[in-house]
Amino acid sequence: MTSSIRGLDNFWLPFTANRMFKKSPRLITGAKGMFYYTSQGQEVLDATSGLWCVNAGHGRLEIRDAVASQMESLDYAPSFLQLSHPLAFELAHQISELSPKGLSKIFFTNSGSDAVDTALKIALAYHQKNGEPQRSRFVGRSRSYHGVNFGGMSVGGIQNNQEAFSSSLLHGVCHMRHTHNLKKQQFSRGQPEWGAEIADDLKNLIGMYGAKTIAAVIIEPIAGSTGLLVPPLGYLERLLNIARENGILVIFDEVITGFGRLGVAFAAQYFNLSPDMIVMGKGITNASIPMGAVAVKDEIYETVVSESPIYSPEFFHGYTYSAHPSACAAALAALKIYSDENLFFRSSEMSKYFEDGIHSLKKAPIVVDIRNLGMLGAIELREVNDYIGCIALEVHYRCFSKGLLVRHTGNSITISPPLIASYQDIDQIIDTLDLVLHSF
Ligand SMILES: Cc1ncc(COP(=O)(O)O)c(C=O)c1O
Numbered sequence: 001m002t003s004s005i006r007g008l009d010n011f012w013l014p015f016t017a018n019r020m021f022k023k024s025p026r027l028i029t030g031a032k033g034m035f036y037y038t039s040q041g042q043e044v045l046d047a048t049s050g051l052w053c054v055n056a057g058h059g060r061l062e063i064r065d066a067v068a069s070q071m072e073s074l075d076y077a078p079s080f081l082q083l084s085h086p087l088a089f090e091l092a093h094q095i096s097e098l099s100p101k102g103l104s105k106i107f108f109t110n111s112g113s114d115a116v117d118t119a120l121k122i123a124l125a126y127h128q129k130n131g132e133p134q135r136s137r138f139v140g141r142s143r144s145y146h147g148v149n150f151g152g153m154s155v156g157g158i159q160n161n162q163e164a165f166s167s168s169l170l171h172g173v174c175h176m177r178h179t180h181n182l183k184k185q186q187f188s189r190g191q192p193e194w195g196a197e198i199a200d201d202l203k204n205l206i207g208m209y210g211a212k213t214i215a216a217v218i219i220e221p222i223a224g225s226t227g228l229l230v231p232p233l234g235y236l237e238r239l240l241n242i243a244r245e246n247g248i249l250v251i252f253d254e255v256i257t258g259f260g261r262l263g264v265a266f267a268a269q270y271f272n273l274s275p276d277m278i279v280m281g282k283g284i285t286n287a288s289i290p291m292g293a294v295a296v297k298d299e300i301y302e303t304v305v306s307e308s309p310i311y312s313p314e315f316f317h318g319y320t321y322s323a324h325p326s327a328c329a330a331a332l333a334a335l336k337i338y339s340d341e342n343l344f345f346r347s348s349e350m351s352k353y354f355e356d357g358i359h360s361l362k363k364a365p366i367v368v369d370i371r372n373l374g375m376l377g378a379i380e381l382r383e384v385n386d387y388i389g390c391i392a393l394e395v396h397y398r399c400f401s402k403g404l405l406v407r408h409t410g411n412s413i414t415i416s417p418p419l420i421a422s423y424q425d426i427d428q429i430i431d432t433l434d435l436v437l438h439s440f
Pocket of ligand 1: 111113114116145146147220224225253254255256281282
């Protein structure tokens with residue numbers, strides 16, 4: 001098997017244990033609906049939506065057709081030359097309609113990581129134009145993931161990233177505590193009751209550094225990649241109030257929570273909150289073509305574009321492929337599927353069944369916690385040192401051999417099925433996990 005893959009030694013896989021992978025490579029060669037198909041002919045139920053991104057399920061022909069037809073008529077339009085193309089405006093309009101009221105300016109990027117760094121730069125540009133250039137500090141949160149660019153890594157709270165690149169991270173970033181407390185929140189269904197007061201960490205940082213040095217606070221409304229940390233009841237509201245009272249912009253990183261995970265377009269709407277910017281990616285094109293975006297409050301845009309000479313770019317930032325025509329076509333087709341199939345609503349309807357299913361796994365002795373909200377779930381496992389890597393990786397492998405793809409992250413297994421999942425699909429996910437978790 002190993003020797004038959006040409007290029008096995010050439011491809012440096014991202015965020016992967018390369019040597020382990022190359023000893024026993026697993027290749028996916030097809031996907032349709034809820035399933036992946038491997039080169040060995042195995043059918044695998046995708047309980048991760050790829051990587052939290054294939055929200056409408058795999059192999060959507062509507063997206064294929066939209067991209068093919070776009071490539072035929074216009075493959076690329078240079079966006080740095082005072083030029084653009086019609087789909088970019090249509091997509092910006094549709095995303096602004098999906099976003100909370102007042103966030104109607106859309107900046108396109110190539111990925112979630114690019115969107116995070118774009119939002120940080122917009123925050124700096126806003127304060128400079130708004131007469132407060134000294135507001136240059138960012139506040140992030142422990143156990144948050146904001147992608148892999150230097151800005152995102154700096155505000156992110158993942159120890160491995162921080163350690164690996166510590167000498168080159170942004171200066172002046174500080175972090176709040178994360179909101180998870182196993183003792184006080186164990187097996188909470190939905191939002192835990194304890195922990196709103198952790199939002200006061202922002203107050204403490206203001207006390208330490210002065211509000212007028214802080215440009216923005218960035219958080220994932222639900223931290224995804226570090227094992228699904230659901231915000232305690234009242235936490236987000238309290239955090240936003242503190243930020244507002246102190247002139248600090250609030251950026252929600254909704255790369256995971258965007259496009260229906262919580263039964264609405266964005267988590268901001270689920271929590272009935274209006275941040276100043278929303279960072280998005282992944283589900284924007286149903287993962288078919290790389291794309292990210294930032295939805296920005298009108299007032300921020302107006303301030304940033306004001307007072308520059310009419311011939312000069314107001315914001316020195318952008319990507320060769322910002323609003324790439326194929327990505328725009330893919331995104332418009334994805335948004336149409338979400339709407340035609342009422343997938344956000346479906347996600348909200350299915351979430352109770354999903355919650356009951358995942359919490360039924362509590363009986364397995366290796367489970368120490370279960371967390372969920374919307375169509376997002378995590379199972380935290382007891383530390384066991386008998387396996388290469390960690391126990392969650394072993395669970396991932398055992399599930400895969402039984403035809404189920406789940407994600408392992410730290411000691412947790414995360415689940416985020418495509419929003420097209422049926423009751424039967426949810427049953428299959430839970431039954432397989434039940435079997436595997438009881439095999440330890
Ligand atoms: C919350 C969050 N922000 C940003 C990113 C980075 O997105 P990308 O991998 O598309 O650069 C991710 C990726 O998982 C994410 O989960």
